[in-house]
Amino acid sequence: MMEPLEDKFITFIRTQQQALYRLAYSYTKNEQDALDVLQDSIQKGWLALERLTKHEQMKSWFYTILVRTAIDFLRKHKRFELIGDDVLLQLCEQDTYDNFDLQQALYHLPLQLREVVVLRYFEDLKLEDVAHILAIPLSTAKSRLYKALKLLKIELEMEEN
Template sequence: MTRNAFQHEEVFIQLIREQKERFYLLAYSYTKNEQDALDVVQDSIQKAMLSLERLEHVDYMKSWFYKIVVRTAIDFLRKHNRLQVTDNDTLQYLTPAKEDVYEDVDLEHALEALPQMYREVVILHYFEDLKLADVADILGIKLSTAKSRLYKALKLLKIQLQDVKGDITHG
């Protein structure tokens, strides 16, 4: 193993240690199942380790690994031909108690109601604090597509949240 590959491996191991909950939650947002999400993360780590030496810049490691997790999760769903819905209690239980936890149940419901292509842009941009350019790269879409999906997602969320607010005030 070259010195550079060894350094990449050390940085990668540190990234996994520090961000394992985030990677798990990202996988879980696709699989909606604890064990499947763990399998996706494990498969993603294995894939990353096998191709780590091809990563040119260690600065891109985080977004590179996010891309691997997203693609592995999508491949998993295609392979198993399923999409599942998660109940809120399970998702809340699995979410680590950090600043990213959103207590707004209406927002949580509205996010779950979004189509996957919009939800993933919102999650990666707002909950994972990734730049839109990185989100586009991770999802394999153009930056303009990521921007339009985010705009559409925010518009849909606003409508859903206004509907909920209207139901409360008029109900």
């Protein structure tokens, strides 16, 4: 028997709540604002659930809602700054790895490269989903990821020496 879409959505929100909160926090830089953005995103997602045609794409669909809700929130509150320089480092510090050199190398990447790396590897999204969430062409996402990985490798090799 197939699980109803509403139940899948609730399960998704429950299992992904920490990652969703971290993503919201990476935009708002404030605990209460991040919770507000997350709550608004969940409400928007719930109301738009019937428009989700490919159920297996729920994660990227909801991440898109969350990112757009966070950007709208920042515009309304005149604090528009996409994932800031120090915020992605904090986001990665809260994640499940303990590599300080990697954290520092990520911190040195330009914002556009960092956000692709974080969404792809730390939020475990497909590159197509990263491109969709950031509203950039897939080829741009690929080139940013390639450049970021190349820069990270150089930075980490310099740390070893």
